[in-house]
Amino acid sequence: AQSVAQPEDQVNVAEGNPLTVKCTYSVSGNPYLFWYVQYPNRGLQFLLKYITGDNLVKGSYGFEAEFNKSQTSFHLKKPSALVSDSALYFCAVRLYSGAGSYQLTFGKGTKLSVIP
Amino acid sequence: GAGVSQSPSNKVTEKGKDVELRCDPISGHTALYWYRQSLGQGLEFLIYFQGNSAPDKSGLPSDRFSAERTGGSVSTLTIQRTQQEDSAVYLCASSRTGGGLFYEQYFGPGTRLTVT
Numbered sequence: 001a002q003s004v005a006q007p008e009d010q011v012n013v014a015e016g017n018p019l020t021v022k023c024t025y026s027v028s029g030n031p032y033l034f035w036y037v038q039y040p041n042r043g044l045q046f047l048l049k050y051i052t053g054d055n056l057v058k059g060s061y062g063f064e065a066e067f068n069k070s071q072t073s074f075h076l077k078k079p080s081a082l083v084s085d086s087a088l089y090f091c092a093v094r095l096y097s098g099a100g101s102y103q104l105t106f107g108k109g110t111k112l113s114v115i116p
Numbered sequence: 117g118a119g120v121s122q123s124p125s126n127k128v129t130e131k132g133k134d135v136e137l138r139c140d141p142i143s144g145h146t147a148l149y150w151y152r153q154s155l156g157q158g159l160e161f162l163i164y165f166q167g168n169s170a171p172d173k174s175g176l177p178s179d180r181f182s183a184e185r186t187g188g189s190v191s192t193l194t195i196q197r198t199q200q201e202d203s204a205v206y207l208c209a210s211s212r213t214g215g216g217l218f219y220e221q222y223f224g225p226g227t228r229l230t231v232t
Contacts, residue, residue: 043226106151107158
């Protein structure tokens with residue numbers, strides 16, 4: 001079955017340390033992968049996407065993600081975490097839903113807490 | 117430019133009543149999506165509109181849920197005979213389309229629905 005998974009419900013990291021939020025996927029064909037962030041009481045904001053090309057994708061707010069085909073992963077990273085990065089992070093993958101229609105399927109989200 | 121807007125931001129209704137939720141997509145975006153986000157859950161796809169094509173309704177949880185999109189712009193999600201399990205945040209998103217590509221989605225702030 002095609003799916004996306006975020007194995008960690010919560011990640012805690014000290015301010016200034018590097019952070020990683022994990023995502024794995026299972027799709028047929030080439031994956032289209034996305035990361036979104038949701039700050040408290042706000043809608044989701046697009047961070048970055050991988051469609052094709054370089055495996056390291058750079059996005060908003062200093063975030064980047066590494067596409068690893070052999071490990072079917074698309075982990076989100078940032079070299080130095082800020083307290084303001086504390087939020088809920090969603091990984092998403094494009095899935096074919098039939099009749100020429102595609103949709104995004106989201107992971108359950110990972111709550112990132114950056115500790116001052 | 118203006119983002120995706122949704123109204124109302126909050127809606128409290130009694131069990132058994134009908135509700136209508138509105139979404140105004142970004143101007144020029146031909147694709148429009150509705151999702152549901154329940155407490156502790158990820159995003160659940162509900163319905164997808166693309167231009168004048170028939171909508172992808174594969175995510176609607178029951179026949180009490182319906183949606184329409186008038187003039188290829190504003191969309192209304194209607195829930196009839198609301199139940200307590202319908203309580204959630206309903207998110208709308210829109211995106212560009214074209215060239216066979218799949219573009220990132222931009223989300224509205226959501227409507228928080230509480231069924232008492």
